[in-house]
Amino acid sequence: QKEVEQDPGPLSVPEGAIVSLNCTYSNSAFQYFMWYRQYSRKGPELLMYTYSSGNKEDGRFTAQVDKSSKYISLFIRDSQPSDSATYLCAMRSGANSKLTFGKGITLSVRP
Amino acid sequence: NAGVMQNPRHLVRRRGQEARLRCSPMKGHSHVYWYRQLPEEGLKFMVYLQKENIIDESGMPKERFSAEFPKEGPSILRIQQVVRGDSAAYFCASSPRVGGLVTDTQYFGPGTRLTVL
Numbered sequence: 001q002k003e004v005e006q007d008p009g010p011l012s013v014p015e016g017a018i019v020s021l022n023c024t025y026s027n028s029a030f031q032y033f034m035w036y037r038q039y040s041r042k043g044p045e046l047l048m049y050t051y052s053s054g055n056k057e058d059g060r061f062t063a064q065v066d067k068s069s070k071y072i073s074l075f076i077r078d079s080q081p082s083d084s085a086t087y088l089c090a091m092r093s094g095a096n097s098k099l100t101f102g103k104g105i106t107l108s109v110r111p
Numbered sequence: 112n113a114g115v116m117q118n119p120r121h122l123v124r125r126r127g128q129e130a131r132l133r134c135s136p137m138k139g140h141s142h143v144y145w146y147r148q149l150p151e152e153g154l155k156f157m158v159y160l161q162k163e164n165i166i167d168e169s170g171m172p173k174e175r176f177s178a179e180f181p182k183e184g185p186s187i188l189r190i191q192q193v194v195r196g197d198s199a200a201y202f203c204a205s206s207p208r209v210g211g212l213v214t215d216t217q218y219f220g221p222g223t224r225l226t227v228l
Contacts, residue, residue, distance in 0.1 A: 043202055043219040088153060098167060099217060103153040
């Protein structure tokens with residue numbers, strides 16, 4: 001079993017839709033959770049960072065963490081064509097700085 | 112404030128040659144991480160360095176790969192005797208320090224795309 005599993009894609013939605021992206025993990029030591037966005041042939045860009053169970057909102061983006069279920073989600077409201085990218089979940093334990101990534105899901109938002 | 116810089120952005124090597132990838136962290140950042148992204152795969156951790164020290168190399172292949180972060184100058188990821196399976200995008204990330212604070216998160220460079228012919 002991989003440490004981090006991410007829903008496979010690709011995912012295509014119409015403009016304005018609500019998008020839900022999900023990851024599960026098996027390592028209980030993970031304490032810090034991130035979502036990165038990666039445009040084609042670019043480096044990953046940090047989108048959201050959380051470290052406690054619950055929701056964190058930033059504009060159209062909401063990150064949700066459920067440590068008891070080992071499950072994290074990213075919600076995108078009112079999706080825009082500019083949101084079309086690959087979304088990577090990442091996590092790390094407090095003691096070790098290396099990030100463990102999900103495989104990524106490619107999102108396409110149709111105008 | 113410039114972000115993480117990597118060069119070259121694209122590198123083509125023939126099998127058996129050496130590849131040197133360079134990474135300059137963000138100003139004020141003293142921690143550097145290297146990750147590899149193979150086609151259709153997620154990012155995989157390779158090595159974590161501070162100035163003049165390798166902190167964690169648990170993701171580095173045992174042979175042909177090495178990394179350094181000297182007191183002066185950029186961090187270097189070196190791949191000797193490259194093979195076709197080394198073709199990938201190599202990303203460098205930097206952070207100001209280790210810990211759990213938001214400011215300790217990792218910021219990525221644009222990557223070096225290595226192609227081995």
